[in-house]
Amino acid sequence: MTTFGFIGTGHLGSMLVKQFVGSGAIQAERVLASNRTAEKVDLLAEATGIRSVSNRVVTELSDVIFICVRPLEVRDVLSDVTYLLNSQKLVVSVAGDVSLEKLQSFCPARLARAFPSMASLKLQGVTLLVFGDNTTAEDQRLIAGLFNAIGQAVEVEEKDFAVLADLTSSAPGYFAALMREFVLAAERRGISPELAERLVKQTLLGTALLLEEESFAGLIESVATIGGITEVGVKVIQREAPGMFDQLFQATEARHEQVRKKVDLIRKV
Ligand SMILES: NC(=O)c1ccc[n+]([C@@H]2O[C@H](COP(=O)([O-])OP(=O)(O)OC[C@H]3O[C@@H](n4cnc5c(N)ncnc54)[C@H](OP(=O)(O)O)[C@@H]3O)[C@@H](O)[C@H]2O)c1
Numbered sequence: 001m002t003t004f005g006f007i008g009t010g011h012l013g014s015m016l017v018k019q020f021v022g023s024g025a026i027q028a029e030r031v032l033a034s035n036r037t038a039e040k041v042d043l044l045a046e047a048t049g050i051r052s053v054s055n056r057v058v059t060e061l062s063d064v065i066f067i068c069v070r071p072l073e074v075r076d077v078l079s080d081v082t083y084l085l086n087s088q089k090l091v092v093s094v095a096g097d098v099s100l101e102k103l104q105s106f107c108p109a110r111l112a113r114a115f116p117s118m119a120s121l122k123l124q125g126v127t128l129l130v131f132g133d134n135t136t137a138e139d140q141r142l143i144a145g146l147f148n149a150i151g152q153a154v155e156v157e158e159k160d161f162a163v164l165a166d167l168t169s170s171a172p173g174y175f176a177a178l179m180r181e182f183v184l185a186a187e188r189r190g191i192s193p194e195l196a197e198r199l200v201k202q203t204l205l206g207t208a209l210l211l212e213e214e215s216f217a218g219l220i221e222s223v224a225t226i227g228g229i230t231e232v233g234v235k236v237i238q239r240e241a242p243g244m245f246d247q248l249f250q251a252t253e254a255r256h257e258q259v260r261k262k263v264d265l266i267r268k269v
Contacts, residue, residue, distance in 0.1 A: 005062030
């Protein structure tokens, strides 16, 4: 029986524990978790039935260890428990901008990276996965199976991670920001923001369901009939949005580069 450990139970770590246990993908008694601020993991343990322990105990007793701390904290967390890590253990890091190569330089375990989405709170969305050369086919099946239980797991190339994370993990925030601008524009035309938000949210949910069977281009074609009102609006978006999305990718890539440089500079004291 595999034992699963989670180091870091902030937003993402606690979501993963709750959803893996809640969906039945992992039994609560097979889960150990730790967090710098112990009260946080104690509350999670109370709510889910998992065990709250220290980083050392998580590492010692778990076969699969999810590292759910921020990118600049990964090296310190792993360095403190390196002596307990070996090729018998699988470490799955969810930290952005800490490459497999970097992880391998201070972690003698089998390694994978996962980049989940908060949409897994609704058992939807995508988790990006990349596996180290030292993982086995069984590791890959196990990890993909876990994330498929709380959304959709997609294995990708590590070089594409940052752009793909914009499309998956960050996208709920981008979609919400875009829709909020839509609502605010309606408000500037005298519509109450509460009404506009309610209508847009419901329409967004319906649109997502239509897209289960339809491409973006196909949906545009069926809604924006030639010569109609929607076509005029679609043309405005097609004129204005490319520059905005190119700027978005440029801005996030610059931010990734800053974090990568900081990660490279970190040394264990
Ligand atoms: N949030 C997302 O949507 C998302 C999506 C994909 C990937 N990620 C990745 O997930 C990671 C965590 O993000 P987050 O949003 O969950 O951040 P967060 O809410 O700040 O959680 C980080 C957690 O790590 C704990 N921690 C820090 N140092 C520790 C240590 N030495 N030992 C044990 N626990 C320690 C913190 O404890 P304290 O309670 O003491 O602060 C905190 O609870 C990041 O690397 C991020 O790139 C996040």
